[in-house]
Amino acid sequence: MSDTAQDGPMLAADGTTLKQSLARSLRREKMRALLLIAPLLIFIFLSFVVPIVSMLFRSIENSILQDTLPETVVALENWDDQSGELPDEEVYAAFVRDMLVAVDAKTHTRLGTRLNYEETGMSSMFRRSGRQISRLDPVEDAPFKDKLIDIHDGWGDVNTWAVIKTHAVPYTNGYFLNAVDMQRTPEGAQAQPESKQILVKLFGRTLYMSLVITGFCILLGYPIAFLLANLPMRSANLLMILVLLPFWTSLLVRTSAWKVMLQQQGVINDTLVWLGLVDDAARLIIINNQIGTIVAMTHILLPFMILPMYSVMQTIPPTYVRAAKSLGATNWTAFWRVYFPQSIPGIGAGSILVFILAIGYYITPEIVGGTQGVFISNRIAYHISSSLNWGLAAALGTILLGAVLILYWAYDRIVGIDNVKLGG
Amino acid sequence: MKLSTSILAIAAASVAGMATAQEMTIVSWGGAYTESQKRAYHDPYSTNTGVTIINDDSAAEAVAKLRAMNEAGNVTWDVVDVVAADAIRLCDEGLALEINADEQLAPAPDGTPASEDFGDLIVSDCFIPQIVYSTTFGYRTDLVGDTPPTDVCAVFDTEAYPGMRSLEKRPINNMEWALICDGVAFEDVYDVLETEEGQEQALAKLDTIKDSVIWWSAGADTPQLLADGEVVMGSTYNGRLFSLIEEQNQPVAMLWDAQVFDLDGWIIPTGLSEERTQRALDYVYFATDTQRLADQAKYISYGPARASSAPLVGTHADLGIEMAPHMPTDPENSKRTFLYNYEFWADYRDDIDAKFQAWLSQ
Structure with a gap:
């Protein structure tokens, strides 16, 4: 026994192996650390992760049909929506029984609203029919087929039942199809009619314009950050305040100020006309279009570009450039070959910040974007607050989130996320 | 000991009760419109009943917010001012209380029941009409x-x-x-x-x-x-x-x-406690009676929704001008009109x- 103890692993005072003992104490350390940050973790989980996930979940959740019309959905399974014939009495009877319950619980109009997203006219059909169906008796008034068609001729339309059958699934891809200008039909996924296609275009525009805005921010922000990092402390501080001042002004105020500047009777046009550069009858249109959005958003997002750039540039030792010059480099070569590569992490951090903020921008495009300068977020806002089609809004949001994650991943592969620095 | 505990409990309950009884949140559109409601409805109501009214200017997002509140099970609004189209949707979604106009709203001074006084303007079972407004054109005279x-x-x-x-x-x-x-x-x-x-x-x-x-x-x-x-x-x-x-x-x-x-008017959210619902109904009863609706027209040029209020419309409270010719419902102005369908x-x-x-x- 004693031999094995001497040859085996080292033992701690309590008789366990030293390795186990170390692991245990490390685990205890970790637990303690975890406990310390637990309040923050729980807070982030409850206030950030849970709401986002539950909102994203709405993009596929579709139990309303089965909840509201359980018997009808089962009865419709035996009906062939391609036959061109109306379902038989069994479906109508089941439908009346379901509706009696739904009207009592006042959920039939909610279902009407849901189905109206798919087939225009359903909303009023359910609202109008509800009241009359509630007067029927589920046993004595049978058969119902003709009675229902009397109440609203929509119930005599094969398409109505086909729509109900098509969407009677607890989880649907319908919202995602809608989000890319397609629709769920009895014949499978199909493109929306051309006159209703807009969302893919808006996604494209959002990405394209966000890139343009990020580009302008780099162009405008780099010299300012360079200046900030290389001026004497005193003037740099003053300049810093100038950068931050608009940052502290309300977003709405800044956007409205651009309206005053850019509109046709605005400051810029008035000045140009006064200088004789532009004819009074041909004032420039630089707002309520893409130019307006790009100008206003570049201005608003500029500090997000300048600040990370500045903090990275501050850490670049000036001796490097001096060394390059002493070895015979011109000003340009010294900047381009020595200084610029070291400032790239700042550009990377600023670009990611600006791009991700820009892609979800809503209020500025709404105010200065007119018709050509609005983003996908304006449609998301419409579906959240006006049409109440939260499923579609969630699908659009999920796609946007996915796009950002993919771009982030691509960025990591190409530039490397380790190359991003917010300072230090 | 027992007595003092129960006294404390009662005191606590009554304090809590008073705190809720004295405050209600009314949601409207803000700006001159909320100001007109404040002067015509809120101020006299507060004076009469001692209820403090908190204004919230979120009417533009009322439908989405009410839906979210309802799902969260915590409705913090008592009375909400919405356009009729939103009232219909809130009613459809089961987010607004159904109102029986004749029982829950004031009759006209001559005894005409509310449902007749408002007439066709009750476009939804949940909607309590307040004003008629119109979307129309203005042009630069110069x-x-x-x-x-x-x-x-x-x-x-x-x-x-x-x-x-x-x-x-x-x-x-x-x-x-x-x-x-x-x-x-x-x-x-x-x-x-x-x-x-x-x-x-x-x-x-x-x-x-x-x-x-x-x-x-x-x-x-x-x-x-x-x-x-x-x-x-x-x-x-x-x-x-x-x-x-x-x-x-x-x-x-x-x-x-x-x-x-x-049309624009009030709805009362569903999911309120019995006490808050009663108070909201009490407010709405007061705020949509004939005189109150006519009073609002002193501050803003929107027409009162009651037939019986029209003859009572007077002059603007600050400008002193006659308001009737500025009402969208004035015969001179309404020769050719649409009613929002x-x-x-x-x-x-x-x-x-x-x-x-x-x-x-x-």
């Missing part, structure tokens, strides 16, 4: 030459009235105006608009002025654009134009032709909006 427009079709006539116009960035109203200016008879507008071809016809008509339109999304936009001289004419709510013309004395006049009537737009709004936005982005 930019239209010697022949000021009298017809809504002037909007589509860029030759006679060159310059920009402002229209709302949504299909509602614009589609109707486009059709009647494209020769569709007034009474046929919605029959035509139901069809694919009718929608295309309206968009084609709007296409003729597309390059001359600034699209607005907030009610304050058109008054500002008119004041800046950015547009020659533009649509907005009549009360906004009233304050632009009468309070700010801008060179702007009203073009009442083909104005679209719409709630049923139609509840069905077609998403469909036509998608087409409208697709057309806009072309």
Whole structure:
């Protein structure tokens, strides 16, 4: 026994192996650390992760049909929506029984609203029919087929039942199809009619314009950050305040100020006309279009570009450039070959910040974007607050989130996320 | 010991009860409109009952917010001011309380029951009408030459009235105006608009002025654009134009032709405690009686929703001018009017909006 103890692993005072003992104490350390940050973790989980996930979940959740019309959905399974014939009495009877319950619980109009997203006219059909169906008796008034068609001729339309059958699934891809200008039909996924296609275009525009805005921010922000990092402390501080001042002004105020500047009777046009550069009858249109959005958003997002750039540039030792010059480099070569590569992490951090903020921008495009300068977020806002089609809004949001994650991943592969620095 | 505990408990309960009994949150649109409600309804109600009224200006997002509150099971609003179309949707969604007008609203002073006094304006079981407003056009008097427009079709006539116009960035109203200016008879507008071809016809008509339109999304936009001289004419709510013309004395006049009537009123959210519901009903009973509705017209140029209030409309409280001629419902102003077709737009709004936005982005 004693031999094995001497040859085996080292033992701690309590008789366990030293390795186990170390692991245990490390685990205890970790637990303690975890406990310390637990309040923050729980807070982030409850206030950030849970709401986002539950909102994203709405993009596929579709139990309303089965909840509201359980018997009808089962009865419709035996009906062939391609036959061109109306379902038989069994479906109508089941439908009346379901509706009696739904009207009592006042959920039939909610279902009407849901189905109206798919087939225009359903909303009023359910609202109008509800009241009359509630007067029927589920046993004595049978058969119902003709009675229902009397109440609203929509119930005599094969398409109505086909729509109900098509969407009677607890989880649907319908919202995602809608989000890319397609629709769920009895014949499978199909493109929306051309006159209703807009969302893919808006996604494209959002990405394209966000890139343009990020580009302008780099162009405008780099010299300012360079200046900030290389001026004497005193003037740099003053300049810093100038950068931050608009940052502290309300977003709405800044956007409205651009309206005053850019509109046709605005400051810029008035000045140009006064200088004789532009004819009074041909004032420039630089707002309520893409130019307006790009100008206003570049201005608003500029500090997000300048600040990370500045903090990275501050850490670049000036001796490097001096060394390059002493070895015979011109000003340009010294900047381009020595200084610029070291400032790239700042550009990377600023670009990611600006791009991700820009892609979800809503209020500025709404105010200065007119018709050509609005983003996908304006449609998301419409579906959240006006049409109440939260499923579609969630699908659009999920796609946007996915796009950002993919771009982030691509960025990591190409530039490397380790190359991003917010300072230090 | 036991006695003092129960006394404490009672005291605590009554303090808690008082705290809730004395406050209610009323949601409205903010600005001059909330101010008119404050002076006509809130202030006298607070004086009478001791209830403190908290104003919340979230009416524009009321439907979405109420839905979210309801799902979260914590409705913090007591009474909400919404347009009729939103009231219908809230009712459909089961988010607004159904009201029995004759039992829960005040009769007219002569005893006419509320349902008759409001008449057709009760467009939904949950909707308690308050005002009639209209969306109509205002034009710059100094930019239209010697022949000021009298017809809504002037909007589509860029030759006679060159310059920009402002229209709302949504299909509602614009589609109707486009059709009647494209020769569709007034009474046929919605029959035509139901069809694919009718929608295309309206968009084609709007296409003729597309390059001359600034699209607005907030009610304050058109008054500002008119004041800046950015547009020659533009649509907005009549009360906004009233304050632009009468309070700010801008060179702007009203073009009442083909104005679209719409309604605004109260709803009471579902999911409130019995006590809060009763208090909300009590407030609404008071705030929509004949005199109160007439009083609101002293502060803003929106017409009272009760027939019995119309004769009581007097002069503006601050300007001292006669208000009746500024009401959208005045016979002189309402020779040719639309009433917002709630049923139609509840069905077609998403469909036509998608087409409208697709057309806009072309």
